[in-house]
């Protein structure tokens with residue numbers, strides 16, 4: 135296996151001083167970390183501040199009524215900030231001198247937890263107690279928000295009457311484009327064209343494209359469909375995507391399209407990457423089928439040396455795969471409209487990680503065995519609709535749940551957050567070195583041209599081959615977790631578990647957001663945001679900047695261009711408890727209100743960049 139962390143770390147130990155007590159922190163991040171303990175509220179490194187900017191129910195669209203917990207309506211929720219914020223993209227508004235003080239925040243709303251939205255519900259009875267009106271509120275609480283934000287006198291605020299303000303929900307009209315658009319398997323009673331979907335759901339992570347749009351992922355869409363999939367013509371497809379007729383939501387009781395016994399093809403209209411133009415509030419969002427259909431965690435675009443767009447995207451389920459899409463055409467910086475079509479034509483690849491440190495990208499192209507008629511694929515549309523089955527046939531490497539996959543703009547390497555996999559019971563395959571792997575790891579992919587430092591303009595992201603190594607293996611280095619970090623982690627850093635989202639600062643440092651889920655209590659550490667050098671003497675030494683309140687996971691880290699602000703999303707505070715007996719009431723701490731997911735702006739009172 136690739137043992138990168140240890141080789142450099144051993145050198146770092148020698149560099150960082152000989153005598154105990156005389157050692158200095160080898161990380162380039164020198165802030166004093168907050169306590170690595172679970173708390174009712176958030177915690178931030180000393181010398182930093184963390185301000186809640188917006189949360190569930192706050193107005194997004196002008197004229198929206200105030201959040202009324204006792205009278206929630208779909209109409210009001212459709213103008214309010216949705217719940218369970220995940221991905222955040224920051225897109226500057228074109229006021230050159232203030233591009234880090236004025237911009238658009240594009241925020242995903244992944245899912246709804248009804249037991250924390252209304253009184254009188256528990257996880258076990260919410261399905262039967264759900265009403266049509268409540269289900270409509272849940273649908274409106276999903277999707278995406280675009281808000282305009284400004285910084286004045288050090289503080290961020292939301293512009294209340296912005297012309298950019300927008301909500302996208304589970305019922306917003308969305309165009310379907312690319313090779314699968316219009317295919318018979320995407321047609322339903324409500325859409326006989328197969329090109330007009332309604333809504334986007336379970337939007338987890340995403341990315342900002344180099345041409346100024348946002349990509350948002352449809353992840354666990356299988357949990358929204360009632361009805362027995364086995365009797366449908368899509369039985370094999372639905373089974374491979376995990377549809378079992380035992381949904382998390384009762385929507386199918388009230389809306390036929392979420393019942394596969396009545397509308398067997400509706401699930402085929404989810405599981406895609408959706409492109410949004412936040413600068414045009416009237417632009418119809420587009421599902422880009424060329425990027426494949428699976429439980430997309432996110433999608434992040436890097437430019438190949440040729441100028442072609444390469445979108446890295448992971449399928450976040452145990453033993454699923456890592457993908458990249460390479461556009462046929464080149465990005466043209468001056469032609470924004472042309473770039474809007476880049477993700478419709480190109481080649482989708484899936485990763486095979488060989489144990490010798492080589493990564494082979496296998497093309498998912500119809501017409502060549504095994505992706506042909508003999509295996510039931512009649513066209514490229516079939517390959518895209520059933521991407522997982524096509525990847526199985528090519529012999530892709532089953533991964534430990536790929537979450538964010540993102541190219542580092544400084545060194546050109548691609549970092550893969552593999553969150554965990556307790557269903558891995560087979561041996562070491564190198565790129566997934568532990569089985570089971572309850573704490574996750576971070577892989578570093580080195581495309582051609584990214585072997586050295588600072589070569590981001592000449593990287594072969596489109597290349598069919600790359601090399602790989604392990605950056606870190608998460609878990610407690612002082613316990614029997616087989617963790618692997620910089621050896622000074624216990625002394626100068628904080629261990630982490632379940633890496634999920636990531637971002638890079640202008641020095642190329644990796645910022646990792648974690649999501650331990652129900653294992654937060656067992657691990658007895660909060661989820662949070664960790665900064666980590668990927669080069670130099672502090673490589674693979676994570677340092678905690680921000681810790682989430684109890685029950686929450688950390689999502690969406692997004693820097694302003696000058697790095698003076700780091701936005702992050704606190705998702706599902708109080709998860710595992712109920713509206714009636716919440717485990718925290720973050721961020722309001724009002725005895726009449728449940729916890730609310732919200733976006734936090736991390737800044738420094740001295741105005742300096744984060745981590746300087």
Ligand code: FEO
Nearest residue numbers: 338353431450537
């Ligand atoms: Fe929604 Fe993969 O986390």
Ligand code: CA
Nearest residue numbers: 338339537634
């Ligand atoms: Ca995630």
Ligand code: CA
Nearest residue numbers: 538635636637
């Ligand atoms: Ca990211």
Ligand code: CA
Nearest residue numbers: 338634649687
């Ligand atoms: Ca997550």
